[in-house]
Amino acid sequence: MILGIECTAHTFGAAVVNKGKILSNIRDMYKTESGGIIPTESAQHHKSLAPEIYQKALTEAKISEDKIEAIALSNAPGLAPCLLTGLNFAKEKVKQLKVPIVPVNHCIAHLEIGRHEGAKDPVLLYASGANTQIIAYAAGKYRVFGETLDLGVGNFIDKVAREFGFGFPGGPEIEKHAKNGKYIELPYSIKGMDVSFSGMQTKISQLHKKGISKEDLSYSLQETAFAMLVEAAERALAHTGKTELVLGGGVACNSRLQEMCQIMCKERLQKTKYLCPERSLLVDNAAMIAFTGEIMFNSGIKFKPEDVDIKPRERTDQVKVTWR
Ligand code: AMP
Ligand code: MG
Numbered sequence: 001m002i003l004g005i006e007c008t009a010h011t012f013g014a015a016v017v018n019k020g021k022i023l024s025n026i027r028d029m030y031k032t033e034s035g036g037i038i039p040t041e042s043a044q045h046h047k048s049l050a051p052e053i054y055q056k057a058l059t060e061a062k063i064s065e066d067k068i069e070a071i072a073l074s075n076a077p078g079l080a081p082c083l084l085t086g087l088n089f090a091k092e093k094v095k096q097l098k099v100p101i102v103p104v105n106h107c108i109a110h111l112e113i114g115r116h117e118g119a120k121d122p123v124l125l126y127a128s129g130a131n132t133q134i135i136a137y138a139a140g141k142y143r144v145f146g147e148t149l150d151l152g153v154g155n156f157i158d159k160v161a162r163e164f165g166f167g168f169p170g171g172p173e174i175e176k177h178a179k180n181g182k183y184i185e186l187p188y189s190i191k192g193m194d195v196s197f198s199g200m201q202t203k204i205s206q207l208h209k210k211g212i213s214k215e216d217l218s219y220s221l222q223e224t225a226f227a228m229l230v231e232a233a234e235r236a237l238a239h240t241g242k243t244e245l246v247l248g249g250g251v252a253c254n255s256r257l258q259e260m261c262q263i264m265c266k267e268r269l270q271k272t273k274y275l276c277p278e279r280s281l282l283v284d285n286a287a288m289i290a291f292t293g294e295i296m297f298n299s300g301i302k303f304k305p306e307d308v309d310i311k312p313r314e315r316t317d318q319v320k321v322t323w324r
Contacts (some may be wrong), residue, residue: 004290007086008078013286015260100302114246128249146193179217
């Protein structure tokens with residue numbers, strides 16, 4: 001019985017997993033009226049809600065605290081104040097319960113939760129607010145095959161949305177407006193398996209000021225940005241010879257991105273499985289932390305609280321993978 005805690009950015013979550021089964025998955029997201037995340041405010045949000053969310057996760061899983069065998073914590077990467085709040089809460093709990101702590105890399109958890117959908121050795125297209133990476137396992141580590149060279153695809157979409165006068169998060173609004181748009185050519189920027197979005201952002205801003213409709217721009221943004229992501233993911237599949245694609249991150253909630261990934265998998269000559277976790281496992285969540293933590297714990301990974309620290313800038317390929 002593993003209790004997982006997610007705290008890396010805007011979401012605080014707690015979840016219970018037992019033998020790969022998700023027994024509960026509770027979360028709450030820090031939101032702003034306007035503008036982006038203020039790290040200290042998000043940390044305050046986590047701090048004030050942590051006890052309540054923790055309790056809800058236990059209640060929904062129908063277990064008592066003493067059944068917890070370890071606490072898995074997302075200690076990397078992310079916003080330092082948020083990570084610290086999560087770490088302090090987890091340390092307090094493991095000391096009280098006398099159980100070990102399992103530090104989990106958030107990006108790797110997005111990939112590992114693919115196993116819950118049946119993946120064995122997938123390529124992950126991780127498309128979230130701050131992160132945009134193509135990750136897969138190779139030679140003892142989870143490697144980043146491609147990534148954004150400037151801003152994350154979600155942050156890019158949110159910036160465009162802000163210019164259009166939509167609130168945060170902007171993704172769902174852009175998706176709605178895209179339904180009635182038509183295609184306009186936008187800068188398509190991919191180098192190998194790396195992508196960039198700032199050129200497209202500038203172009204959209206110029207066209208918007210010239211009076212091109214939000215509908216057309218939203219549609220064209222989706223077609224262009226997502227085609228870049230799908231191209232990079234396909235190249236990673238071809239390069240690694242892997243035959244499973246897993247989606248992760250909030251932007252992966254977009255139906256058009258899902259559809260394009262599905263088509264790509266279907267059209268590949270090498271039969272490729274398309275695996276898209278349900279929404280509650282795509283966005284930042286504690287179930288993926290508990291799920292990954294359980295796999296790590298079962299392989300013998302357990303730490304004393306004093307030996308665990310936050311790693312705000314840990315890269316996916318810095319993690320020593322000993323549990324596969
Ligand atoms: P995450 O960082 O993984 O929690 O994801 C948050 C990001 O996902 C934000 O930038 C949202 O705008 C974006 N997002 C959420 N829903 C959608 C959607 N339907 N289409 C595109 N982006 C979305
Ligand atoms: Mg995430």
